[in-house]
Amino acid sequence: MRWNEIDRQTCSVARALSEIGDRWTLLILRDAFMRTRRFDEFAERSGAARNVVADRLEKLVEADILERRRYQTKPDRHEYRLTDKGLDLYPVIMTLIAWGDRWHDDGGGPPMRHKHGACGKRMHAVATCSACGDELDPRETTATPRDANHDYWKVT
Amino acid sequence: MRWNEIDRQTCSVARALSEIGDRWTLLILRDAFMRTRRFDEFAERSGAARNVVADRLEKLVEADILERRRYQTKPDRHEYRLTDKGLDLYPVIMTLIAWGDRWHDDGGGPPMRHKHGACGKRMHAVATCSACGDELDPRETTATPRDANHDYWKVT
DNA sequence: CACAATAAGTTTCATTTCGCAACTCATTAG
DNA sequence: CTAATGAGTTGCGAAATGAAACTTATTGTG
Numbered sequence: 540m541r542w543n544e545i546d547r548q549t550c551s552v553a554r555a556l557s558e559i560g561d562r563w564t565l566l567i568l569r570d571a572f573m574r575t576r577r578f579d580e581f582a583e584r585s586g587a588a589r590n591v592v593a594d595r596l597e598k599l600v601e602a603d604i605l606e607r608r609r610y611q612t613k614p615d616r617h618e619y620r621l622t623d624k625g626l627d628l629y630p631v632i633m634t635l636i637a638w639g640d641r642w643h644d645d646g647g648g649p650p651m652r653h654k655h656g657a658c659g660k661r662m663h664a665v666a667t668c669s670a671c672g673d674e675l676d677p678r679e680t681t682a683t684p685r686d687a688n689h690d691y692w693k694v695t
Numbered sequence: 696m697r698w699n700e701i702d703r704q705t706c707s708v709a710r711a712l713s714e715i716g717d718r719w720t721l722l723i724l725r726d727a728f729m730r731t732r733r734f735d736e737f738a739e740r741s742g743a744a745r746n747v748v749a750d751r752l753e754k755l756v757e758a759d760i761l762e763r764r765r766y767q768t769k770p771d772r773h774e775y776r777l778t779d780k781g782l783d784l785y786p787v788i789m790t791l792i793a794w795g796d797r798w799h800d801d802g803g804g805p806p807m808r809h810k811h812g813a814c815g816k817r818m819h820a821v822a823t824c825s826a827c828g829d830e831l832d833p834r835e836t837t838a839t840p841r842d843a844n845h846d847y848w849k850v851t
Numbered sequence: 852c853a854c855a856a857t858a859a860g861t862t863t864c865a866t867t868t869c870g871c872a873a874c875t876c877a878t879t880a881g
Numbered sequence: 882c883t884a885a886t887g888a889g890t891t892g893c894g895a896a897a898t899g900a901a902a903c904t905t906a907t908t909g910t911g
Contacts, residue, residue: 540742542718549806551795552725562698562716569708578859584848586696588899593860614906616858624798629833630790630822638787639707642780650705650847656835658827665825666786671814677785679812691806692740734888744870749889770877772887
């Protein structure tokens with residue numbers, strides 16, 4: 540299966556990954572959450588080749604995750620901003636950061652410190668149950684397919 | 696920058712993505728959380744080519760995210776299971792699922808239903824502040840680098 | 852005026868990686 | 882004796898990536 544057919548899987552992860560599941564795309568989104576907005580900044584900060592940055596930004600705009608907005612004329616120049624759909628990826632990025640901080644500490648602690656404005660404290664993301672608010676544990680949850688089990692992985 | 700040098704960035708997301716930030720890798724991890732354990736199942740369910748599956752499984756084992764364990768002899772056969780480090784990716788997968796379910800609904804609701812054993816209810820993942828427990832909002836948090844700002848993206 | 856700089860890409864081309872099918876190897880089942 | 886199973890490996894054409902150079906419009910500088 541080629542990657543551009545991956546969104547034919549029923550699974551939401553597959554469909555999510557068809558939009559953001561690329562190495563450089565996720566790095567570009569990290570930068571977007573760090574207030575990066577311009578092409579050259581994305582290119583330098585992500586470390587991806589310029590043609591790859593151009594391609595990924597275009598795809599993110601098509602997917603309505605970033606918005607390309609003109610910020611000056613003569614000459615026209617554009618910047619990229621997260622849409623609501625893009626901002627909604629915050630939990631994914633923050634849980635990724637929490638995992639990276641936990642398992643890839645270089646000895647000096649997390650390279651970025653995150654402060655929660657509401658409570659004013661340093662924090663990391665914790666994934667919780669939307670029903671009861673407890674922290675999620677993979678051993679404590681069960682997943683059952685909407686339809687018959689064999690449908691889940693089927694490509695439609 | 697080549698992808699295999701990406702872990703030289705200071706950022707934890709970059710280092711996390713150097714291990715799991717590949718399209719097929721994330722799909723393979725999704726399957727691992729759905730109790731997939733064997734090579735052929737990973738190949739079929741992910742849809743990736745067999746050589747790619749072999750390569751990714753090997754890398755995940757090297758990264759100590761999956762463990763390759765013999766489950767029979769004559770002939771030796773092995774299965775792949777999530778380690779503690781791998782299980783700790785659950786929040787990432789679950790927030791990805793929540794995002795996919797929200798923004799890629801095909802009209803029939805989420806293809807998988809997740810039930811929280813502790814409270815017994817259907818749920819999705821919510822990312823919360825480890826300090827106060829409130830739901831995270833990208834507009835309500837600030838990130839500041841451990842060192843000077845320009846260090847964050849620097850490749851060491 | 853001539854020249855350099857800036858921003859946002861595009862082009863070119865050599866190197867890698869992917870996708871697919873076919874093949875291997877050890878062992879058990881019929 | 883032959884087929885099936887499980888877990889890969891091999892070979893090869895097609896596609897994607899990485900690096901550097903190039904483009905275009907416009908402004909700033911000597």
